[in-house]
Each structure stands twice: as C-alpha cells, then as structure tokens.
Amino acid sequence: MKVLLAEDNPLLLEHFANMVDWKQYGFDVVLKAEDGKRAWQKFEAYHPELVIADIQMPRMTGIELGERIREKSAETILYFLTSYEEFSYVKSALELGSCGYLLKHEMNRVQMIRILEEAGREIKKRKRYSRYDAEAAFTELVWELERKNGEEIHIEEYSAGLPDVYDLFWVEQDHRYPVVCDVFGIQESRADEKAVAGLCYQAVPQTVAAVQAGDWFWLCLVKTQGGATEQAYDLKLRLREKFGSTFSVLILAEQEELSGCVNRYLRTKEVRRQGIFRVCSCVLHAEDIGRSRKVALPLDLEKADRWIRDREFEKLCRWMDQNFLKAVEARDGERFEALTRYFSVRLMEYHEKLVNLQTGVIFTVCESEDTANWYEASVLYHWMKHKVMELGKILENPSVFQYSDIVNRAVLYVSRNYTNSDLSVEEIASHLKISANHLNTVFRKETGETLWKFVVRVRMERAKELLNLGRDEMTDICRKTGYKNISYFSKVFRETCGMTPMEYRREHSEI
Template identity: 25%
Template sequence: MLTVMLVDDEVNVIEGLKVSVEWEKHGFRIIGTAYNGEEGFTKAMEYKPDLIITDITMNKMNGIELAERIREKQPEVSIIFLTCHKDFNFARKAVNLNIDEYLIKDTMTREEIYAALAKIKVGIEERQKKKKAKELTIELNRNRCQLSEILINELLKKELVDIHSFERRLNIYNYNLSKQKYILSLLTIDRYIDLLKSNTFNKEEELIQFAVINVVEEILKKYDIGEVFPKSENSYVIIFNYNPNLKISMDEKIAVVLKEIQSCVKEVLKTTCTAYIGRQLGSMHELKSAYEDILSLKNNRFYMQDGLVLYYSKSEAKFSNIDFHYVNDLLKEFDHHLDNRNLELLTHLEYLFFEKVKKENIFAVDVKLVIERFVNSLKKYLQKNVFMYQPVLPDSYLNQLSYMDSVHELNETFHNFLKSVLEILNKNAAFTCTPEMKKIIHYVTENLQEEISLDTVAAYVNMNSSYFSRYFKSKTGGNFVDFLTNMRMDKAKELLADTDLSIEEISIMVGHVNKAYFTKVFKKVTGSNPGEFRKKRYSRRI
C-alpha cells in the first residue's frame, strides 16, 4: 500500500478528498494532513509519504516552495498540484520541479483523480522495481568484490601451494588466467581523500570501487590481456596474462593498455591514478614475490607527481631512514612553539622538515610516522587546552595518512591541517578551557570505564546539577551527555585502532557493560560498527 499526504489551507478540500476518494481501493493510504506549506514540509520530512497532494496558493509557504524544498530532501516523492483556473498557467511553469500531475480544484472529478493516482502508482512501482534491481546489482558487485579481494590478498600474501585448487576458485568467479606468461601491475587512485569528499561520490567508497572495476574490466576484455582484482578501497591489482608472441612487444602493448585505463579512470573519477608494473613471470607461484617488488616502488612514487607509470625494471633510486634523534629534537621544538601558539615558527619548522625529507629521499613510512607523531602531539594539546577541537581534528585524519602516496599531497594536507588548528587556537579565548572545564575533562578521561553521570561530575566540581548543566552548555555549546558519549567513542576508536583487545573488552573499558548497546552507540556516532571500523583501519594499506 502506497502512502499519501494531503496539504491544503482549506479544511473542506482536505475533508472532501478524505471521504470522496476510495484511497485503499486504488492502492493508497492517507498517513497525514497539513493545513499550510510549512506544516506540510515538516510532516513530509517525518512521514516520508510516497505521494503528496498539495494546493499551490497557501499561507506561510506556497505549494511551489513546498515542492522545491521537498525535492531537495526527497527527490523521488511524487507530487500532485491542486490549482485554480487563475493560477493553472503559473503551475505549468513549475515543470523544472518535475510535478507528476495537475488537477483543477473547481472541476476535478473522481475519474480524473483515479486516473492521476493510477498513473502515479505505476510510476512509483516502476521506480521501486528499478531501485530493488539496483540494490541487488550493488549487493552482487559488493559480494564479488569482497570475495575477489580475499582471493587476491591470499595469492599475494601466502605461498601458493596448490595451484590447481586456486585455479578452480578463479574459475568460480569467472576469472581466466590460463595463458603462459604474467605481469603484475598495481593501480592506485591519486588524491583519494579529496575524491571521497567530492560531490560526485560523497564518501561512497563502493561506488568508486565499482566504477574503477568496470572501467578496467572493459579495457582488459577489449585487449584480451588479463584480469583486475580490488586490493583495497583505493588500489587494484591487474594481472596481465598472455601467450608470448615474437611479432608483438608485450611491454609496448601493456603501456598502451595502461595509458587507456588511466585516461578512462580520469574521465570517470575526475582524478588521476598511478600504475606500477613488475617483471615478466612464468608462473602464478611468482606473483607474491612480484608484488613485493612492486611495493618497493612505493618509495619512488612518494617523490614523484601523480598519474605516472612506474616500472620495477627501471627503479634505481636510493632511500634512507630518518634519524630519530633528529625527530625527537624536532618534536620538542614543535611542542615549544605550539605552547606559544606561534604559527610562523611552526610552519617554518614544517617547511624545514619536508625540505630535509625531499633532499635525503627518506623512506615514505618514516615520513608518515613523523607526521603521525606531529598529529598526535597536536591532538593531545587540543584535548588538554581546547574543548571544541572535534571539527578541526576529525578522527579519520590519522587513517587518511595511509592513503597519501606522495610527499606533495602529504605536505599540502598537513600544512592545511596545521593552519586550521592554529586558526582555531588563535580565534578567540572563548574556546580555551577554563580551570573548571579542565577538571571536568580530566575527571571524565580518568574515569571512562566507570558509571559517570551529570550529577557525579557536577559534585566533583562543586556545582549543583542544574547550574552545572547551564555552565557546561555556556562553555561548549553542547550538552554533557553528548560530550560524555563522544569521549567514550573517541577512546573506543583509539583502542580499536591501536590494540588487539576484543570488542567486548573495549566496551567495558569505555563504560559500557552491555556490548550490544555499545555497538549501537558506536555505529550511531561513527557510521560503522566496531568490527567494520577496525577492519577499515587495517585494510587501508596496500
């Protein structure tokens, strides 16, 4: 049964529609009524009807405005305009809103209403079928990608003992690698974090993965030269598979294929991708060592521009470890300038560090470790001195480091991050913790695994509960319960990322004896359950 909501500032119109139309007989059920556009919008957001029948001329918000606002939030909802003779032409001008039907109030008959409902019902049901088909396709693609990812990770991380068993598994997923020679290639999406933030994909990692897989599969099929497997959210393994042919230079053919793949990926994603090419192999047994060879190119990539093709056979660059005595001295100096909130000296220190890194070709992993220590230093400082730090330091920032494949991207993003932190610190003193707020934060931090309430914390800082609640809101702009929940979830994320403790153990350590309730709260705050969060933390590595 489809749902319908009626909106009109004339009570008799709404009542007339209620009693004169046999809604359920025609597959509809009235779930709400509203007597002006503003009320209609509020109820539409709450009830989410399949169909809205609304007058155009109303107080507070007319039907056109109502339709515009609803289309922004619920683009698939069907809308029928009720209009008078005098504003019928005006209603017709609203074609850009994609209104489903127009009925003239003074002359509309039951037959016209039933015809409109029948037409809309067909449209809604057709959309629902397409939506279900799309969801099924996405689910099938998701399952295939997940299974393929497991398969390729197993191949590249373990010694291949039973090749025949592995070939049977490949066949189950319709992969064909039956030719004589192999060349392993790795494809990584450049500026992946920026891509996730873009309006095109809006954090939909699966959509990006499906798009890349489809592009690469189509091109490989066109040249009949191999298979592609998802390796992680932003990386893909291509196994070029071919029979030797003295008339064709396989290196040249693969170069052409990769150039086409890079071009098509850029067209679809609006960003570049970098390709790594290994040596020629005579057996799938060699794929694991070939992948390890390719990983060694990651340091070369770190100091190059985006969108290139890197060949293992041409890798000659030398890299060095960073001097961690230098790093410790650097961090002490960084903390000193941070205490003084000196933007100029902090950014100069950052500049000197990245210049040293580029000059000495420091291993990428070392550079990221230092940046991670910088970020943790900033986070501790903010937690100690500033309450409202969450917008500046999203919890995902440290995870984002693993996506950054170039020193240029890392330098740019860290610089912007540092700048935004210092802007908040210097913006105004209102954000800085008062002695009372420091006591509150200290108490909560030290007692996260205990049962904490507003009353217990109020007593700790010698305030009554009512005054404490007002005081806390005046200093933070939020309520204490939300603050406590966020502190507990922050600690949970830290433990999930940095320890091997079970989810049940972590639940208890952050004050939730009930694991199921902890999981529910965690998902509400972060958007994923604890297991998914931990998996993403570790899977975002090549």
C-alpha cells in the first residue's frame, strides 16, 4: 500500500515521515509533498490508498486537494491535519468523506499508529472497483492466461474487483507476416504499448482495462453500455489517426461476465495465426472469425527441392498454387506458415547472388516497395509466386552467373548508384571495404572486363531503354544515366554503341 503525506512545514513533514515504521503496517511506499500542488501531482502519479494532508498549504489547500482526490477516487482514505479548531474546517473535511480531523500539536506516534491500523483494515475490507484496481486485476489475469494457456485459472480470484458485465475487444495492429520479416530481416514498427492502451480509455469511456497481451495486440475490457460495434469502429479510426498505421478490432464478447469473456478469449486465441487470412483495418465479431481446419494434402517439400534443382519452375508454380490456395481456403495457418518459410528461405539462397552482366541486373528478393503490402495471405502469396517465376527466368538465361561475394556486391552497388555522376571505382571499393586495385583484379578475373567498363555498360543499357521509350529529353537521359555533360555522354554513347544517341533514337524509338 502507499501513503501520501502533505505538509508545508519541512520539519513537521520529516517528523511525521519518521514517526513510525510504515512497512510494519503494510505501507511500502511513503510519498511526501510540501505543498498542495505537488501532493496532487504525486497522487495522480502513484494513486496512494491513504492521504494525510495539512489543510493550510500554499498553491492548493488541503480541502482543495481533497476535492480533486474525490473527483478521481471515492475509495482513497483521507485524514486532515490543522493547527486550528474551527468548525468550518471540520465541516469541509467531513463533507469530503474524510476519516479524521487531527490537530497537529496533538499528533503523536500512538495516534499515527491508530490511523494506520484503521486505514489498513478499511483498505482490505473495501471492495475496490476503481479503474486502477480493475486494470491491475485484469492485467494479472491476462498474464496468467498467457502463462498457463487457460489451465488451472481460478476466475473467482479476479472477479471480486470485476463484478460487472462486459464487452471484450481484441485490438490488433495490422502488421506484415512475421515469418517473412524474420527470414528477410525486416523490422516492423510497433505502436507504443501504453499509448495504445491510453487511447482505448479515451476512445471508449467505459473501458475498465486495456492490456497488451501479445506482440501486436491488446485486450480491451469495456463495461457493457450497448453499441459495441460503433465503439469498435470509432476506436479503429482513432488508432489510425493517432499512430498512422491500421488496426483491426475483433469483438470477442458482448454482455458477458468476466468468466464468459475469458472463455471467449481462450476459444478464439487461434485468431493469432489467422491474422494473415483477414483483410486489414477490419471490425469483426467472434462469430465472423472462420474456423481453421487441417489440409489433408501431404506437404512434400522434397519434391519442391527437386524441381528447383532441376529448373522445373512451371511444375513448381502449379504445386505452389495447389498448396497455398488450399491453405488459404482452409485457413490452415500452420501449413501457410510452413510454405511461406520454405519459399522465403529458398529465395534468400539466391538473393544478390545471380548476376546478369549484360544488363547489370542482380536478383534481389525484396525491396522496400515489395514489402509494403505483406499483410494479407493472397498478396503475400502472389508476390512470392512472382519472385519464384522471376528466379526461374533468370536461371534459364545463359548470361546469368554466380560470382564471388565481392563481385556480387560490386554489381549490386553499381546497379543502385549508376545515376550518381560522381561514382568511381574508389567509391565502390570503399563501400566494400577493400582496395580499388584488389577489386579491379577480382572483377576482371571473374568477368573478363574492368569494373569501370561494366559501369559504363550499365549506364549505356539504361540510356538505350530511355531512348527506346522516346519520352525523355536528352538532358534528362544524360542525368538519369550518371552524366553531367551532354557532349561527354554523347561521346561515350558513340564509342560504345557505334552511333550517336539521336541516331539510336531515330532507329529504335517506340514513339
């Protein structure tokens, strides 16, 4: 338990604080304040069960402090201290429901012990229905449910502080599929735990407790007032406005006692693995959550390995269709996870390792724009199938090779930075943390050409593409291919391609 002592005389404040062994009477935290305003700030921060306050204090009187405390909590036990025996003070103190009115000059250790014993008995005896107690009880209950998975939980131990009828919301921040984020090393930004809980209290005034129960979701216990669906939609919108990311709200229980809410929660915990099968930013009721079932079709990953090894990607894609779509139809989270992990790992085996030196293209698994919509099963699957098909086409190309890590990283750096007019072999070598001479030697030995010749060829291939489209001005093409000077760009183009850029455009332009 916690006690707050408020007294503007520092000597008296210390005297009262050292008068007894507070822990002996169950008070583990003793808060001290030298004026009413500080006392109020400490009350808001710590919510002490017992407050002993001087009536005459600067910045806020004891009576004003008591009035604020009563607005916040009807359960806090109040005692007032004063040097005056005036009836007006006694009357004001009694109107605030204080348990006592004490004269400072009569205050001694015996009286303090009496106050603490009376307050301790009263605190233990009272049924505490305040938000703070309900929140603590529900938080502890959720943690127990997570630890024991619902087994051997005695609901009655928590229901004393939660005696009403409730709605239970599952509030989930929409997020990309954890399996691919794990394999590809993608970091997701999570909303602040306390900020989400705080917004639940603001958006749904009857919220009793809002507790984070997992990495991406919160449980929100709300006193039933009707209109749960409207409240859920409003909460979803306000979360989006506050955090800039989408949230989904599942109404797990309506007008249920605590035990009913817990049972509903335990029965629907499988929604954790089914999030990938839902659309984002939705409001659903418990009965809308489809039940999953196991797909009977055997998951033969060795067959998939063989098709990748033998470059039979058409068969592999048909197999992907069959297995992924069945997993989605059955809402089989376990199968979908196994398939996603398998193909993510296989794709990563080729990530930044396949190079087409003719075009300067290197196979990469995912760029930031690829990952933006990895929230739903269908989107993730179609992206993954597209990448598998892309891999198949690349492996069929005879000009694609697997080079050393140094060459691969050099090609990747060039492909991402060839538009930089200041690009140089020295810069590339510095990025790779090796010497320019060593980089040139390795690159020429493996590819048969110098690194700078490769840079020029990548730029010229891009210039040809832009000239073929016929949309850009020559100055723009020059800039987009890493050249500052049109004359120099034209000179390099003619030396490489055997004609000027304008001649090439006239012969090849699509427009």
